[in-house]
Structure formats: structure tokens, C-alpha cells
Amino acid sequence: MSAEPSRMRFRTRAVHAGQDPDPGTGDTIPPIHLSTTYTQHGVGRHQGFEYSRTANPTRAALEELIAALEGAERGLAFASGMAATHAVFSLLPAGSHLILSGDVYGGTYRLVTQDMVRRGVAFTLADSSNPEAVGALVSESTRMLFLETPTNPLLKIADIAALKRAVGERVLVVVDNTFATPYFQRPLDLGADIVVHSSTKYLAGHSDVVGGLVATSDDDSYQSLKFIQNAAGAVPSPFDCYLTIRGIKTLALRMEAHEANARVVADFLAAQDCVLAVYHPSHVAGNDAVLVSRQMSGSSGIVSFRIRGGEAAAHAFLENLRLFSLAESLGGVESLACLPAAMTHACFEPELRSRLGITPDLVRLSVGIEDETDLLEDVRQALARAGDGATSL
Numbered sequence: 280m281s282a283e284p285s286r287m288r289f290r291t292r293a294v295h296a297g298q299d300p301d302p303g304t305g306d307t308i309p310p311i312h313l314s315t316t317y318t319q320h321g322v323g324r325h326q327g328f329e330y331s332r333t334a335n336p337t338r339a340a341l342e343e344l345i346a347a348l349e350g351a352e353r354g355l356a357f358a359s360g361m362a363a364t365h366a367v368f369s370l371l372p373a374g375s376h377l378i379l380s381g382d383v384y385g386g387t388y389r390l391v392t393q394d395m396v397r398r399g400v401a402f403t404l405a406d407s408s409n410p411e412a413v414g415a416l417v418s419e420s421t422r423m424l425f426l427e428t429p430t431n432p433l434l435k436i437a438d439i440a441a442l443k444r445a446v447g448e449r450v451l452v453v454v455d456n457t458f459a460t461p462y463f464q465r466p467l468d469l470g471a472d473i474v475v476h477s478s479t480k481y482l483a484g485h486s487d488v489v490g491g492l493v494a495t496s497d498d499d500s501y502q503s504l505k506f507i508q509n510a511a512g513a514v515p516s517p518f519d520c521y522l523t524i525r526g527i528k529t530l531a532l533r534m535e536a537h538e539a540n541a542r543v544v545a546d547f548l549a550a551q552d553c554v555l556a557v558y559h560p561s562h563v564a565g566n567d568a569v570l571v572s573r574q575m576s577g578s579s580g581i582v583s584f585r586i587r588g589g590e591a592a593a594h595a596f597l598e599n600l601r602l603f604s605l606a607e608s609l610g611g612v613e614s615l616a617c618l619p620a621a622m623t624h625a626c627f628e629p630e631l632r633s634r635l636g637i638t639p640d641l642v643r644l645s646v647g648i649e650d651e652t653d654l655l656e657d658v659r660q661a662l663a664r665a666g667d668g669a670t671s672l
């Protein structure tokens with residue numbers, strides 16, 4: 280390509296960024312570089328690659344790609360979303376303070392409460408939907424605010440720009456952008472300092488590769504993260520990088536399809552007597568609706584809902600699904616369903632879980648890209664079986 284992908288529109292960048300034809304062979308698709316080491320012309324004279332933990336050409340292509348999609352100067356790839364989050368938390372020195380949005384993925388909460396605390400990092404759980412209250416938590420030692428928006432599993436929306444203003448320049452704002460993806464939301468444009476992803480989800484998109492990505496334009500953070508990536512070595516394999524690059528090429532098409540199906544499923548659920556509440560960015564009102572349209576260009580394929588009849592009804596619904604798989608994870612082309620209280624968020628203390636609204640009757644759906652009629656039919660029959668006359672259809 281002669282044109283520079285970073286200047287192009289999203290869909291073009293998703294297909295081309297970081298993927299110039301191989302200068303040696305002309306490969307149009309970045310090869311899977313399996314070599315762990317690189318032959319040097321003389322001591323210290325090489326083509327930018329010495330040892331594959333430090334840098335690998337397939338990984339470099341993926342890192343350039345995520346940076347281009349998030350509008351960042353630099354990107355970094357890790358072996359999982361949690362490895363990426365762990366690297367970001369390692370920016371916090373002992374004695375520092377982290378503000379953690381309460382409504383985050385259970386594994387992130389577990390990492391903070393069971394590992395970061397042991398390393399001398401203090402944390403405060405915050406309600407990220409209230410920027411003023413978050414700002415009031417900032418102290419001399421506060422170094423980072425970590426949040427998700429939309430959140431997992433309740434799809435709450437946080438105002439990234441207002442949060443950055445509230446915590447100030449000195450505090451790094453880190454956004455886990457896994458649910459929205461850069462196709463629908465670009466946190467760095469809104470003032471965030473670092474974006475993290477579980478690329479296991481929408482970015483790779485086919486439930487066949489675990490990975491994590493970081494994007495930032497803050498050079499100090501990048502240098503420290505790059506150091507940790509090499510020093511700790513939680514890097515993805517070249518094959519995993521290839522799969523993620525391949526998945527990202529169709530991100531825009533998939534996100535449109537996920538969103539369209541999720542809206543239909545959310546609307547259907549909202550019309551059922553047996554559904555107590557529906558959580559999806561298309562089902563928020565008032566200021567949150569204004570925020571969604573200002574901050575996001577679309578929503579997500581995740582829909583959560585509370586079913587009448589409590590935990591037993593939730594189990595019955597999940598166990599009667601035929602097309603949706605009862606499984607952890609999300610963001611793949613196939614539809615999945617789970618019970619966050621017992622699965623993805625089981626590591627929260629029960630009292631905190633219920634305070635956050637992650638109740639035993641809360642079901643999370645990752646709506647795939649199958650035909651919407653088949654998806655609706657599956658949800659309808661599972662609801663009907665979950666409780667006599669549960670569906671009004």
C-alpha cells in the first residue's frame with residue numbers, strides 16, 4: 280500500500296494498518312513469524328528484532344493495528360486480557376492508590392484485591408457513573424482510575440471525559456474498552472490515557488484465541504509497559520497474533536451485526552412480563568442516553584436481564600437454551616449466555632455482588648451474528664420453559 284492507513288477511515292485501517300506487504304517476499308498477509316531468534320549482521324546490528332519475547336514481526340503488526348484503531352501512538356500485545364491489565368497495574372508503585380470502578384470484570388477485581396493489595400497498592404471502589412464522587416476520592420497518592428464502560432455485566436455507562444476532568448492530569452485514566460471496541464468508542468479521544476482490551480472477545484471475535492491489547496499515546500506509560508512486556512514475558516504467540524489480526528479485519532461488519540441483533544433481543548426481552556429489567560445501552564434513558572449518543576457511535580452485542588423467579592428461573596432459562604451456549608466469555612460470532620453471579624463474577628464477595636446489582640437472577644447474553652429470528656425463537660422458548668407462561672408471545 281502506498282497510502283498511510285493511519286490517515287484512513289476505520290474500516291480501511293482495520294484491514295490494512297500494520298500490514299504492509301512483506302518486503303522480502305511480497306506476502307500480502309503478514310506471515311506467522313515463528314522464529315524465536317533473528318540472525319544479526321554483526322554484534323548488535325540487526326533489523327529491529329533480536330529475540331521473540333522482546334519483539335516479533337507478527338506481534339508488531341498487531342500492535343501497530345490496535346494503535347491505529349484506538350488512535351494511539353503505540354500498541355502492545357499480551358497473552359491475555361488479564362496479562363494486559365496486570366501490566367497496566369504494574370505501573371502502580373507500592374504505596375500508591377488506585378480508584379477502581381466497582382462494576383468491572385470479576386478477574387480484574389480479583390487481581391486488585393488479591394494481588395495488587397499484597398504489593399502495597401491501596402484501592403477504593405468507586406461508582407464511575409458519578410464523576411464528582413470519583414474526583415473526591417483522589418488523594419496525593421492516587422495514580423490511576425481504572426474503569427469499564429459499558430460495564431460487565433450491567434452495561435453501565437461512565438462519562439470518560441468528565442472522569443478525566445474530575446481526577447486531573449496527574450491520575451492515569453485507564454479504560455477497558457472490551458465491550459464497545461474502538462469501532463464504537465475511542466476512549467483516548469475522550470481524554471483517557473490508556474486503553475486495555477481482552478482481545479479474546481470482539482477484536483479476535485471467533486472464540487478461538489485468548490489475548491490482550493494495550494494502546495496509549497503516553498510515552499512514559501508506553502516505555503514502562505514495554506519494559507514489563509519484555510521483562511515478565513506474558514506475550515502472545517505469533518499464531519495468536521495472526522488470528523487476532525485476521526479477526527480484526529471484519530470487526531466493523533461483526534459489530535454492526537452484533538449490535539443489530541442485540542437491539543432486537545433487548546427489545547423483545549423488555550416486552551416480556553417475566554423480565555424484570557433489561558440492561559443494554561439502547562435501553563437507557565435521560566442523561567445516560569445523551570451520554571451514549573455523545574460518547575459511543577453504537578453499542579454492543581451484550582444484553583443482560585433479570586428474570587422473574589430468581590436463581591431457579593435463571594438456571595432453567597440457561598439450561599433450556601438451544602442455540603445460545605451456556606458458557607463464559609463473550610464477543611464471538613456465536614451467541615453465548617451466562618449467569619454472572621455464579622460464573623464470571625463469582626469471585627466478588629456475595630454482599631458486594633448484590634450491592635452492585637449482580638443478583639442471582641441476572642443473565643448475561645452475548646448476542647452473536649446468527650439470524651435474529653433464530654435467536655429470538657431460542658430466547659422465547661427458553662423463557663417459556665423457565666416458568667409456566669413466562670412469555671407473552
Ligand SMILES: Cc1ncc(COP(=O)(O)O)c(C=O)c1O
Nearest residue numbers: 359360361384431457477479490
Ligand atoms: C471486560 C473484560 N476485561 C478483561 C477480561 C479478561 O480477559 P481475558 O479473559 O482475555 O484474560 C474479560 C474477560 O472476560 C472481560 O470481560
